[in-house]
Amino acid sequence: MTAPALPEDAASNPADQSERLSPPTDPDQAYVALVARSQPALRTFLHALVRRGADVDDALQETNVVLWQKRHEYDPQRPFLPWACTVARLQALAHLKRSRRHEHAALNEELFAHLADAAARHVEHTEAQLQALRECLEKLPQRYDRIVRWRYGANRSVKEIADATQQSADAVSMALYRARRQLNDCVRLTLHRWSYA
Amino acid sequence: MTDSQPLPNRFAALLATLADGNDLPTCDERELLDLLGRHPELVDEYLAQVSMHNLLSWELAGSEPPLVMPSVDSLAQPASGPLPAIARRMASIAPAAWAVAAGLLLAAGLFGWFSLGARATVAVLIDTEDAVWRQPVNPAFGAALARGERLALRSGVARVGLSDGAGFVLEGPCSAVLLSAHRVRLESGNLVAFVPEGAEGFTVTTPAAEIVDLGTRFAASVGDGGATLVRVLEGAVEARPRSSNAEPLRLDADQSLRFDASGQVASAEPLPLELPEPPRLDQLLAYRPGRRPPALRQTVVGASDAPPSGLPAHGLMVCEQFLARPVRRPTADALESWRFSPQHVIWGVRSPALVYHDLDLAGRAVAIRGRGPAEPLLANRLSRRLAQAVDEQVYFSFIFRYDGLDEGDFFVLWFDTTDSIDASHSKAPSVGIKAGRILARLSMAEESYGVAVADGRPLRLVGRLFKHGSDRYNRLAVWIDPPAGSAPQPDLTAQVEGGQLAAFTHLGIRMGQDTEADDRLLLSQLRLGHAWDDVHASGGE
Numbered sequence: 001m002t003a004p005a006l007p008e009d010a011a012s013n014p015a016d017q018s019e020r021l022s023p024p025t026d027p028d029q030a031y032v033a034l035v036a037r038s039q040p041a042l043r044t045f046l047h048a049l050v051r052r053g054a055d056v057d058d059a060l061q062e063t064n065v066v067l068w069q070k071r072h073e074y075d076p077q078r079p080f081l082p083w084a085c086t087v088a089r090l091q092a093l094a095h096l097k098r099s100r101r102h103e104h105a106a107l108n109e110e111l112f113a114h115l116a117d118a119a120a121r122h123v124e125h126t127e128a129q130l131q132a133l134r135e136c137l138e139k140l141p142q143r144y145d146r147i148v149r150w151r152y153g154a155n156r157s158v159k160e161i162a163d164a165t166q167q168s169a170d171a172v173s174m175a176l177y178r179a180r181r182q183l184n185d186c187v188r189l190t191l192h193r194w195s196y197a
Numbered sequence: 198m199t200d201s202q203p204l205p206n207r208f209a210a211l212l213a214t215l216a217d218g219n220d221l222p223t224c225d226e227r228e229l230l231d232l233l234g235r236h237p238e239l240v241d242e243y244l245a246q247v248s249m250h251n252l253l254s255w256e257l258a259g260s261e262p263p264l265v266m267p268s269v270d271s272l273a274q275p276a277s278g279p280l281p282a283i284a285r286r287m288a289s290i291a292p293a294a295w296a297v298a299a300g301l302l303l304a305a306g307l308f309g310w311f312s313l314g315a316r317a318t319v320a321v322l323i324d325t326e327d328a329v330w331r332q333p334v335n336p337a338f339g340a341a342l343a344r345g346e347r348l349a350l351r352s353g354v355a356r357v358g359l360s361d362g363a364g365f366v367l368e369g370p371c372s373a374v375l376l377s378a379h380r381v382r383l384e385s386g387n388l389v390a391f392v393p394e395g396a397e398g399f400t401v402t403t404p405a406a407e408i409v410d411l412g413t414r415f416a417a418s419v420g421d422g423g424a425t426l427v428r429v430l431e432g433a434v435e436a437r438p439r440s441s442n443a444e445p446l447r448l449d450a451d452q453s454l455r456f457d458a459s460g461q462v463a464s465a466e467p468l469p470l471e472l473p474e475p476p477r478l479d480q481l482l483a484y485r486p487g488r489r490p491p492a493l494r495q496t497v498v499g500a501s502d503a504p505p506s507g508l509p510a511h512g513l514m515v516c517e518q519f520l521a522r523p524v525r526r527p528t529a530d531a532l533e534s535w536r537f538s539p540q541h542v543i544w545g546v547r548s549p550a551l552v553y554h555d556l557d558l559a560g561r562a563v564a565i566r567g568r569g570p571a572e573p574l575l576a577n578r579l580s581r582r583l584a585q586a587v588d589e590q591v592y593f594s595f596i597f598r599y600d601g602l603d604e605g606d607f608f609v610l611w612f613d614t615t616d617s618i619d620a621s622h623s624k625a626p627s628v629g630i631k632a633g634r635i636l637a638r639l640s641m642a643e644e645s646y647g648v649a650v651a652d653g654r655p656l657r658l659v660g661r662l663f664k665h666g667s668d669r670y671n672r673l674a675v676w677i678d679p680p681a682g683s684a685p686q687p688d689l690t691a692q693v694e695g696g697q698l699a700a701f702t703h704l705g706i707r708m709g710q711d712t713e714a715d716d717r718l719l720l721s722q723l724r725l726g727h728a729w730d731d732v733h734a735s736g737g738e
Binding site for chain 2: 030032033036037039040043044047048051052053054108110111114115118119122123126129130133134137148149151152153158170173174176177180181183184187
């Protein structure tokens with residue numbers, strides 16, 4: 001994951017008295033915090049649409065830049081994430097058209113729109129999902145916990161894990177698939193439980 | 198994976214590859230999209246897998262994995278098996294506190310861990326104090342120690358947790374060999390053992406004696422020629438000379454015994470020692486052989502160093518705003534990256550609110566917790582290496598707030614040539630809080646104190662570190678909440694003749710030994726530059 005291209009800290013610009021001496025609710029500061037907080041959701045959204053890792057990182061950088069440029073268009077009375085996903089969706093589309101133009105793979109715009117709508121709905125609850133995930137990781141059976149932590153904690157590739165355990169890459173990949181599925185189920189149940197708590 | 202696989206399997210195989218974080222070949226990507234287009238009911242599963250991949254990447258990146266690789270064979274069946282005796286005993290006969298501890302151990306899977314590892318690990322190094330090792334390579338905190346390994350100290354102390362549940366501290370000069378997970382040979386020097394319930398039977402052999410623990414704290418000291426002193430601090434031991442088949446002698450609390458070099462019981466006399474503290478129960482629980490203790494797991498994130506507009510970029514060497522969680526590079530030696538334990542440090546958006554005057558630093562601060570009881574010697578820290586060594590005058594500034602401040606609390610921003618986890622930085626130039634007041638120091642012996650600091654009050658400190666008639670840093674000036682404009686007279690200065698440090702390559706923040714786990718140091722707007730205006734722009738915020 002490359003660094004989100006967050007904007008400069010306008011709030012600490014000593015040349016601009018209005019920003020510098022603004023109250024704690026300074027809109028730019030609040031906006032920066034919103035962009036920062038939305039990074040996991042935006043990356044998930046872009047990953048679902050763009051898929052290739054380097055492209056996802058590029059699209060996220062571009063999205064962050066555009067979000068900053070458009071900060072004055074954002075209505076703080078409205079939820080931020082759907083608005084940010086709209087920006088990200090346009091960036092993803094532009095990126096796909098640009099990066100895949102030589103691959104003779106016609107972009108299925110209908111499917112793209114369907115995935116974008118569904119992904120935008122899915123990532124609406126990313127913050128809550130992350131909270132639930134922490135609880136679910138505690139409950140993850142040891143047989144899955146280890147492989148998940150090797151893949152995501154140590155950033156080992158599936159092949160590296162497969163080599164080290166003398167298993168096939170497919171077996172490792174499917175174990176991770178099942179672990180993610182189990183975590184997803186747990187997150188969904190946990191959020192459901194919280195909503196009725 | 199072949200095209201002949203039925204739909205669910207083929208879809209799962211393609212999606213698993215994507216959600217593992219891999220790029221699909223163009224043909225596979227096209228096939229996946231085709232499946233999604235023809236089977237819209239698969240979209241939910243697609244999003245769930247992609248989403249969970251990103252959530253896990255966000256949540257776990259940089260944390261240390263278990264030392265032992267997973268066995269994929271074990272994924273087919275639940276991990277279970279006969280419990281070692283200690284676990285059974287702890288779970289069945291222990292009083293309430295031990296029952297909790299046993300539950301923790303069992304839940305953590307400690308006792309099943311060893312059978313998976315290829316290494317004959319029998320112990321873990323918990324921590325050290327001022328340790329000077331005899332061996333050329335110093336073991337790190339949390340290092341796995343194998344059967345047969347020799348631990349030899351010239352001076353200082355080292356605490357070790359054994360996989361069978363006992364722990365001991367060695368005090369140098371000393372030499373000891375790990376014979377097994379419950380047996381140590383003490384060749385010279387002092388050893389103090391803590392043997393919790395369930396780990397009885399821990400044995401120390403010396404040239405003259407064999408000491409078998411019956412559930413206790415005891416000390417053993419081996420002097421010239423192998424003569425051995427044994428003193429029981431709590432509980433009881435059985436000790437016998439190795440030179441004969443004599444019946445073991447039982448020693449109870451506060452009793453001592455001496456075996457001379459030939460193994461004869463010579464006399465009973467107390468150990469004339471200030472004994473070092475052996476590992477505590479919570480340390481033994483946290484430092485589980487085979488799994489890296491949470492306190493030692495390191496996250497590495499890229500430094501941002503993007504100067505805010507209005508500050509001269511050319512003069513800044515560090516300009517960290519702790520925004521969000523930026524680049525994660527799980528390589529501990531990455532240049533210009535911050536290292537910290539995610540257990541102790543909350544970065545960016547997750548840190549508590551911090552408001553300094555009219556400046557809202559929400560999402561732009563780092564929060565460092567006080568020390569946990571399981572790692573009393575680990576200075577919870579945040580550190581980074583600089584792009585290049587610095588050997589000239591520097592100015593620095595940061596905004597901070599200490600929540601939960603009391604007289605025993607301590608934190609400093611230090612400048613040093615290492616950020617090794619066992620470094621105390623006590624001889625490095627430092628600025629922070631000690632004894633409830635602002636501290637500036639160039640060494641432990643030369644400390645200067647400023648005004649008292651109120652719990653929870655945000656402050657900005659600006660400092661100037663420079664050399665005066667020396668090739669080493671020997672002057673440190675500190676301003677507390679300085680006004681806008683040019684530098685006034687400093688509020689606090691520290692100076693030494695000579696000095697220790699000619700240049701520094703690292704900077705960091707560490708919390709003191711007596712901080713509480715609930716304490717929070719919030720820190721933001723950390724800057725290091727060449728001039729006052731680099732770090733404290735005219736007008737300020």
